[in-house]
Amino acid sequence: MSHTLGIRQAQKQKTRQALLDAALALLEEQSLSSLGLREVTRAVGVAPTAFYRHFRSTADLGVALVDEALGSLHPMVRTTVSSAGDTDERIARAIELIAGHVDAYPAHVRFIARERSGGVQPVREAIRSQLVRFAEEVKTELAKDPEAEGWSDDDLLMLAHLFVDQMLITASLFLEARESSAGPEERQRVARLAALQLRLISIGRRHWLD
Amino acid sequence: MSHTLGIRQAQKQKTRQALLDAALALLEEQSLSSLGLREVTRAVGVAPTAFYRHFRSTADLGVALVDEALGSLHPMVRTTVSSAGDTDERIARAIELIAGHVDAYPAHVRFIARERSGGVQPVREAIRSQLVRFAEEVKTELAKDPEAEGWSDDDLLMLAHLFVDQMLITASLFLEARESSAGPEERQRVARLAALQLRLISIGRRHWLD
DNA sequence: TCATCCAGTTAACAACTGTTCTCCGGAATT
DNA sequence: AATTCCGGAGAACAGTTGTTAACTGGATGA
Secondary structure, X not given: XXXXXXXXXXXXXXXXXHHHHHHHHHOOOOOHHHOOHHHHHHHHOOOHXXXXXXXXXXXXXXXXXXHHHHHHHHHHHHHHHOOOOOHHHHHHHHHHHHHHHHHHOHHHHXXXXXXXXXXXXXXXHHHHHHHHXXXXXXXXXXXXXXXXXXXXXXXXXXXXXXXXXXXXXXXXXXXXXXXXXXXXXXHHHHHHHHHHHHHHHHHHHHOOOO | OOOOOXXXXXXXXXXXXXXXXXXXXXXXXXXXXXXXXXXXXXXXXXXXXXXXXXXXXXXXXXXXXXXXXXXXXXXXXXXXXXXXXXXXXXXXXXXXXXXXXXXXXXXXXXXHHHHOOOOOHHHHHHHHHHHHHHHHHHHHXXXXXXXXXXXXXXHHHHHHHHHHHHHHHHHXXXXXXXXXXXXXXXXXHHHHHHHHHXXXXXXXXXXXXX
């Protein structure tokens, strides 16, 4: 790629992105199943019918948002798990990375947390399959670690899911801390809690084969 | 209690409960922020305006649903954590208890999982505060265990939150297993996964003070 | 027994929704 | 240069929404 796609397709992708952005903003105070098509087009400043040029329905738009929010996250997850250093250092680094991501893309994080068990089935499935992918990637990274000696595949996948779920919970807590206007000390509280929990999981991992 | 409240208040509570039940049923395929007041009254077979005799809004009804779904759950959680026996036995018993609750009240479980980070703030807060209460109760139960010797309050609360979150995740997985029509072997898969994860957490707990 | 209360009804309101069909004008293709 | 393509606009549709006001009739309490 790429031969500078014509000004026609460029404009199309531009309004498409505008629709996605507007929807994401509107979803800060409601869930996808109550998001109206007209609501979105109104926010962008285009005719309601223009929506159909890009998405079949708001559920369809939701699936696109899942890809936008999680699709580009895989390399980050991989490197997080496989980073070097002492256990506590790795934990601290992982938590800072999560916190940074929440600060950089708060709307994306809220969307995923909200729609993970939201009222729109296709979106739920899209999120679920992405999280399964995450878990599998984490598993292959965990398998490279010398600590994985003697672990069965099932056990590795179990641990991977534990990490992925914990990551999501922590991200969700960071998000709440941001908007609770309780100052940065709340953020520190969340970081400490997450560190303790990851530490306990790591200890359990270390003694798994005893 | 109770002096058999008059047939007037009895009828009122009856329709109120009908509204709650109908709403819970409608919420199986959507989220609270898209639930319409007329939709609920139509399902019950009552005039839309009758809704206002019981709830200020659908958000208000949501808060009432949180109490119904979680309010009566506290004794169960307490006894689950403090049950006797070998570690693996306790884990198996806890998981069976969760699975049984999901089978008995699937709509309640789905509602809580969905609205925990849903689009309606008062409902989110109601759920959050109930879960905090759960965590505190679990903490006081954990404190009674001889294994809690030397644990700080912060560490105990951290572990309690880990258990509560894990409980919710497991319940959510059981719910998915129910409706994925993948047969009872999917349920067994979830039970095994949850058992392994609780086992790892228990091991981490045992070696926490090393 | 009679006056009061109050859960539920009826009617009407302006505003909103998703979806269809027809059209326009500039980009893309030949 | 002539033709096709296509993202977006405009208008109209039947149906829905939350909320108001005034009313009805049976239970309640004096």
